[in-house]
Amino acid sequence: MRLRLAALLLLLLLPSPAVVAQNQPHPAPPPKRPNILIIVADDLGYSDLGAFGGEIHTPNLDALAEHGLRLTGFHAAPTCSPTRSMLLSGTDNHLAGLGNMAELLAPNQIGKPGYQGYLPDDVVTLAERLRDLGYATAMSGKWHLGTRPQDDPTKHGFDQAFTLLQGGANHFGVDASATLLPGQATYRENGVTLPSLPKDFYSSDAYAAKLIGFLGKTDPAKPFFAYLTFTAPHWPLQAPAEDIAKYRGRYDAGFEVLQAARLKRQQALGLVPAGVKPHPFVLPDGRDWAHLSPTEKREQARLMEVYAAMVDRLDQNVGKVIAHLKATGQYDNTIILFLADNGAEGIDLATTKLPTMAARLKAADNRLDNLGAATSYTAYGPGWAQAATTPSFLYKGFTSEGGTRVAAFLSYPGWKRQGGISHAYGTVMDVVPTLVEAAGGHWRGSSYGGRTVQPVRGSSWLPYLRGQSKAVHGPKEIVGTELFGRRAIRQGDWKIVDLGDGWKLYNLAEDPGETRDRAADQPARLKTLVAAWDAYAKGAGVVMPSTPATFP
Template identity: 35%
Template sequence: MKYYSSLLLLVILFSCSSPSNEKKGADVKPNILLLIGDDIAFGDLGVYGSEINTPNFNRLAESGVRFTNFHASPVCSVTRSMLMTGCNNIEIGLGSFDYSFYPASKGKPGYEGYLTDNAVTMSQLFNDQGYEVFKVGKWHLGGEEAGGYGPMHWGFTKEFGILSGGSNHWNNLRMTPIFSDPDFMNKKFEEHWTLNGEKYDRPNGVYSGELYTNQMLSFIKEAHKEGKPWFSWMAFTTAHFPIQAPPELVEKHYEFYLKHGYEGLKQFRYERLKEKGLISHSAAPASENSLVKKWDQLSDDEKKYQAKVFATYAAEIEDQDNRIGQLLDYLKSSGQLENTMIVYLSDNGPEGMEAENPNTGNEVFGEWIAKNYDTSFEAIGTANSSNYIGTAWANAATGGLSWWKWFIGEGGVRVPMIIVPPGATKENYKRAGELSNAVMSVKDLPMTILDYAGIQHPGSNYKGKTVQAPSGISARPFLDGESDIVRNDNQWYAFELFGNAYIMKGNYKLIKVRKGMFGDGEWHLYDVVKDPSESKPLEKEMPDRYKDMLSLYKGYEKEHQLVQVDEAWNAFKAASD
């Protein structure tokens, strides 16, 4: 009897303790690993059909969901502002950005060129919840001469990297000169590096991917040791120009690009994208672009040079994959992987700038490179080189899409994006390994991340201050299998930059590109799921949808007091002023 009484007592005690233990587990806050690639095309990753082997991106895709109809903005700082806040770019200071201003927009609200204080960022909200909040790599949202503020102003507890849009991958030099310096043509300039808001002396000879990853691992290890949850903004500068990479990664890619050239690579990736279901099987190839050189127009030496440049670009992507692998391996070995939400995206399509190109470049910048860097074949990828992939490779990189960075065609704004919800790596996540063409905007990502972290956005009032409420939508219902879509047909979003604009409603995109940016200045309607190359305009077939979407955009334009841009204005020429 005494034995049974003791057994009953144990059962009662166990029953009482179980809910408490479950609650304790449920209260554990998820970590967030937000990974941002720089100028990486929709077709650049192996897991998105590329010839470049990216096994660690595969690991993410196998655990989570790959999105094939995700839209960023066509330029990096504008995307980052929306990613930080869930707001439209014009609402938070990035109606233009520091490298290019339309003259009439200067001084107008929304066109400051940096993240403004009427925004609330994810980093602030995570800080408020007791998270360690880390930024490593590129910032490009303000600070120093750009105006605005650096990361520590926005709730980051620790930070490391650069404030600008990019830098040399091997040393502390800027990627561009300071044009206002009267003697800029005759010298190189140092980049401003910081560690926790203080000036940092960047070591020479350490590749950017290694430097950034090691610092992020150091931050995460400190938080783990202290038992604190963490949010990390891991912003690589690969594959942004200057195109530089570890030499041991370059050679393996060279022969492929020498053999295929511009047109061959675009065709190869177009076919792979269709074959793997990343674009519609009925998708037409992208139309030829008059700005793009032909491979057979190059001499043999020029072909070899260009092949090595793009092989170096591929090596940048491979290095990024390796660095992500380092992070994943540490999280797994330290027991944190299952409780970490992981999101990867590129900030825009590939950079098509060519310094010597009068249409899409800056000839003065090209002269500066020629005078200050080694432009030989042997130097490609080294610290003393400064190359860019240019329009032809950028056009090829997108495979079945048209245009590239700076442009609002799908090649400029449709980018790779993968979400691995917390717990998905336990191998029981029902959407693991899925490919989805659900329409999604970059401003939906912060709302999704906050949702999984259990953090309520304050809306339009933050700590007694009126702020811009976000218009992003959480994708959690979709990711949790409760819905087949992220946005319904009425949850449209609009975007404008440099006077070029589009609106997405369901699978349909209404787009206008000015003549000064090589468009025709007219609005065109496309079903970008069936027709990702935007080759089959539908405005005549669907006049009601066309009128409805145009009316919605005009309302958006009026509400946000968008500055009207002259039809002939060229943003590339402005960037060189």
């Protein structure tokens, strides 16, 4: 009896299973995977944003850049579609179908592997990888990776997509040359070609609004990947009149004065070392600002005013997207990567050999008072472009630093390296490994989903961003670049570049403007890097063009 009583008392003193469960520490919920937003500006100059030394009003991008990590050593391809192929694939553009722009293939490149003009079957995109990791995926803006139905973004991992298939178009949606050049701009939404655009269409406004709409339709239980690819400030230079008016008279002093002012601000911000000299202007007609006529100066200043207005409007629309993320409670858990797709555009539309340009200019109204309107069709030329790429040499289309070094930044509160400036070398091929790894996925290897694919050539920034490493790319690593027969090899601080006039050697740590050729005093290094070029070209399947470059 006593034993039974003791057992009963012991049983009563023991906590019930429910109490035990209640008192047990609950396992921490798995960390919420970050949303991802990539914003691409088209032909933006390295020094255009305020956070990179510019005077254009860009408060939204500046705030993101200053709270994030500004990347002064980030590099893309020399033009848009090759960059986009690398950004989405993580591999070299010659292996991702864009060894050259589809519009500008040399005769000996047509039909060659790597020169398809679209993403081939052995390329897996960032959108596919993230979708397979459970992300909702959406894009809005420029595609420029093929126009066939099977090239549509919805066939490459995007659940929702509003896209301009080609490389550029009238920003107001109605081109004055449409009757002369039908079919030059194709817009699709979720794979369906749109017969027309709204009457109040303006590119930057439309792309941001569509993306916000797509984000509102995504499953809130899923993280999202959003790809916002503006066509601004790519030519034709066109902007709403109220934005152009903000910049009247701001550029009357000319491009040399603008370059000097921006370089001074870059040095004050710590983006460029003190004492760095920019590369001297290289102007096709040899005339600096002082030698332009009063009429030419007025036209040139107005073109820069319109360009600044386009950048301003782009920033306004970035602000709308950020406001949406904050209003929906998603901002603090969103990785934001911003980059330009190449250097500033220095093309002279009046002299370029680009097909269809003569017809476009014939149809345009490029009188001074109409510049920036929907019926105008202009670019701002090599003077302003070189001010925009300061302190670098040249601009879009070239493998010099002015063509490939781009404004870029990463913003995410969860990373240690935020609120500063990184001078580490980076390439657009790093985007896929960095973001896939941040999403909890794997990116190494040459197989994916049962098929053989091009392996990722970039490197993940995550160890660097988390403060676990001092660099992303090692000092011995080789990275090659080629477009239009212009070529370059980068290894650490050293770079060789051939723009059609032979190899030159530069130390970019000492000379980011590529002003002092070191080939004569470093012959052994030059020889080593030329051999590295040969190996890179063979491995990437580079086909040097049989005809001279016609761009820019």
